[in-house]
Amino acid sequence: MVIPDLRRARASLHGTFGLVPTMGALHEGHLSLVRRARAECDSVGVSIFVNPAQFGTGEDLDRYPRDLDRDLMALQALGVDLVWAPPPQVVYPRAFQTWVTVEEVTGGLEGERRPGHFRGVATVVAKLFNVFTPDRAYFGQKDAQQVTVIRRMAQDLDFPVEIVVCPTVRAPDGIALSSRNSYLSPREREAATVLFRALSAARTGYEGGQRDASALRAAMKAILDTEPLAHAEYISASDPETLSELDRVDDGVLLSLAVRIGGTRLIDNFLIQGKPGTD
Amino acid sequence: MVIPDLRRARASLHGTFGLVPTMGALHEGHLSLVRRARAECDSVGVSIFVNPAQFGTGEDLDRYPRDLDRDLMALQALGVDLVWAPPPQVVYPRAFQTWVTVEEVTGGLEGERRPGHFRGVATVVAKLFNVFTPDRAYFGQKDAQQVTVIRRMAQDLDFPVEIVVCPTVRAPDGIALSSRNSYLSPREREAATVLFRALSAARTGYEGGQRDASALRAAMKAILDTEPLAHAEYISASDPETLSELDRVDDGVLLSLAVRIGGTRLIDNFLIQGKPGTD
Numbered sequence: 427m428v429i430p431d432l433r434r435a436r437a438s439l440h441g442t443f444g445l446v447p448t449m450g451a452l453h454e455g456h457l458s459l460v461r462r463a464r465a466e467c468d469s470v471g472v473s474i475f476v477n478p479a480q481f482g483t484g485e486d487l488d489r490y491p492r493d494l495d496r497d498l499m500a501l502q503a504l505g506v507d508l509v510w511a512p513p514p515q516v517v518y519p520r521a522f523q524t525w526v527t528v529e530e531v532t533g534g535l536e537g538e539r540r541p542g543h544f545r546g547v548a549t550v551v552a553k554l555f556n557v558f559t560p561d562r563a564y565f566g567q568k569d570a571q572q573v574t575v576i577r578r579m580a581q582d583l584d585f586p587v588e589i590v591v592c593p594t595v596r597a598p599d600g601i602a603l604s605s606r607n608s609y610l611s612p613r614e615r616e617a618a619t620v621l622f623r624a625l626s627a628a629r630t631g632y633e634g635g636q637r638d639a640s641a642l643r644a645a646m647k648a649i650l651d652t653e654p655l656a657h658a659e660y661i662s663a664s665d666p667e668t669l670s671e672l673d674r675v676d677d678g679v680l681l682s683l684a685v686r687i688g689g690t691r692l693i694d695n696f697l698i699q700g701k702p703g704t705d
Numbered sequence: 706m707v708i709p710d711l712r713r714a715r716a717s718l719h720g721t722f723g724l725v726p727t728m729g730a731l732h733e734g735h736l737s738l739v740r741r742a743r744a745e746c747d748s749v750g751v752s753i754f755v756n757p758a759q760f761g762t763g764e765d766l767d768r769y770p771r772d773l774d775r776d777l778m779a780l781q782a783l784g785v786d787l788v789w790a791p792p793p794q795v796v797y798p799r800a801f802q803t804w805v806t807v808e809e810v811t812g813g814l815e816g817e818r819r820p821g822h823f824r825g826v827a828t829v830v831a832k833l834f835n836v837f838t839p840d841r842a843y844f845g846q847k848d849a850q851q852v853t854v855i856r857r858m859a860q861d862l863d864f865p866v867e868i869v870v871c872p873t874v875r876a877p878d879g880i881a882l883s884s885r886n887s888y889l890s891p892r893e894r895e896a897a898t899v900l901f902r903a904l905s906a907a908r909t910g911y912e913g914g915q916r917d918a919s920a921l922r923a924a925m926k927a928i929l930d931t932e933p934l935a936h937a938e939y940i941s942a943s944d945p946e947t948l949s950e951l952d953r954v955d956d957g958v959l960l961s962l963a964v965r966i967g968g969t970r971l972i973d974n975f976l977i978q979g980k981p982g983t984d
Binding site: 522552583 | 708712800801802803804805806807808809810827828831832835836838857858861862863864865
C-alpha cells in the first residue's frame with residue numbers, strides 16, 4: 427500500500443488511534459503491545475517493516491525472520507484495523523536524504539556498538555508518526571535504549587504522540603521474547619537463559635541494599651562468566667533517563683546487557699524504578 | 706505561550722490551517738505569505754522565532770532585528786488567528802538533543818557557507834509542523850535553498866503538510882525585501898541593487914537563448930564586478946531540484962547569489978522554470 431492509500435484508510439478511522447510499529451516475525455511480545463493498544467484506543471494500526479536503515483554492515487538484515495502471512499493472521503485475530511507492510515522503496519524512495527538523529531542518549535550501549543542504528547530507528551519512527559498520525563504509539567521495554575531514544579525524539583520534535591511502554595514478555599525460563607531467538611540452536615537457547623539469570627542476580631543485589639553500580643555490574647558479569655557460550659558486549663547499570671553509567675544508584679537504574687551466544691546477539695534489561703511504589 | 710497552551714488554542718480552530726513560520730521583523734514579503742495563507746485557509750497561524758540553531762558562530766543572531774509589538778500589530782490587522790513567539794528555552798529545553806538533517810541539497814550554496822544552518826532550519830520547521838499541525842505552510846522563494854530543504858524534509862519524513870512557495874517581494878529598485886536590509890547604510894542600500902541587476906542580466910541572457918550555465922554565471926559576475934562595495938560569496942546557476950551546479954541549462958535553472966555589501970550578507974535568486982508555460 428502506497429502512502430496516499432494508507433492516509434486515506436487512516437482518515438476513515440475515527441476516535442483515538444494507537445500505532446504499534448514492528449519489524450514483523452511477531453511473537454507474544456508484539457501481540458501484548460497490540461492488545462494494550464486495542465484496549466486503550468478506538469482504532470489500532472500495525473506497521474511491519476524490516477527497516478534497512480537501522481541495520482549496520484555485517485548485521486542480520488538479510489536473514490532477519492520474515493513471515494508476513496502468519497503475522498497478518500495473528501493481527502486479524504486481534505482485530506487490528508490497519509496493517510502497513512511497505513517495501514523498502516516506498517519508505518526510502520530514490521532521492522531520500524533526511525535523517526533524524528538523537529544525540530546524547532545514543533552515545534553508549536546499543537548506539538555505541540551499532541553505529542547508525544538509532545538514526546535509522548528515529549527516522550523511520552518519525553515517518554511512521556507522520557504517516558499514521560497516532561494518538562499513542564506502543565513499544566516494548568525489551569528495547570530499553572530504543573524506548574529512551576523515541577521518547578526523547580517525540581519530546582524534542584514535539585510529536586503530538588503519547589509513547590506507551592509495555593513490559594518485556596518472557597518465556598517460562600526467563601528468556602525475553604525476541605524474533606532473533608529463532609537463530610538459536612537448542613544448546614544456545616539454553617545458554618541464552620544466562621541473560622535473565624545475570625539480570626536477576628543484580629536485581630537481587632539491589633533488593634538486598636546494594637547501591638554500588640559497579641557491584642551490580644560485577645554481579646551480572648559473575649553469572650555471565652559461568653556460561654562458556656556467552657560473550658558479553660556490554661554489562662551496564664545506567665541512569666534510566668540519560669543512559670550514562672552510574673557510580674551509585676540513587677534514583678533508579680537500568681540494568682542492561684548485550685551478549686553474543688554463538689552467532690546471535692541478544693539484549694535484555696531490567697528497569698528498576700527509583701520512586702517508591704513504582705518499582 | 707508554552708506548547709500545551711498553543712496546542713489547545715490550535716485545537717479550538719476548525720477547518721484548514723495555514724502556518725507562516727517567520728523570524729519576525731516582518732516586512733511586505735512576510736505579509737504576502739500571511740495574505741496568501743489567509744486567502745487559502747480557514748485559519749492562519751504565524752510563528753515569530755529568531756531560531757538560534759540556524760545561526761553560526763560570528764553570524765548576526767544578537768543583532769538580528771526584533772520588533773514584536775510592531776509585528777503583532779501588523780498580524781492583527783491581517784486577521785491572523787494564532788501567533789506564537791516563544792522564548793528559546795521553550796523551543797530548545799535543557800535536555801534537547803534531536804536534530805533533523807537534510808543531506809545532498811544542503812551541500813552547496815548557503816549550506817556550504819553556513820555549516821549547521823539548514824540543520825537548524827529543518828529541525829525548527831519539523832517542530833513547528835508538529836506543534837501547529839498545519840495543512841499548508843508558506844515560505845518565500847527569496848530563500849530558495851531553504852524552500853528546497855523544507856520540501857525535501859516534508860517529503861522524506863512524510864509530513865502531511867503542503868509546502869506553498871510565494872514569489873519574492875521586491876522594492877521598486879528591485880532589491881528583495883529582507884529583514885537584514887535594515888543593516889545597510891544609504892550608500893550600501895544603493896550598492897545592494899547590484900544583486901537584482903546581476904540576476905536580471907543572467908535572465909536576459911537566458912531569454913536570448915543562452916543555455917551555457919558558465920556564461921550565465923559570468924554574466925552575473927560581470928555586473929557584480931562593477932560594484933566596488935559588493936563581494937560575492939557565490940554566483941550560482943544550479944539545478945532547481947538538486948541544487949548542483951549546471952553545465953548546461955536543459956530544464957530550468959536557479960540563478961542565485963550571496964553577496965557581502967559592507968558587513969551585510971545578502972542573498973537573492975531568480976527561479977527560471979524549464980517547463981513551457983510556467984516560466
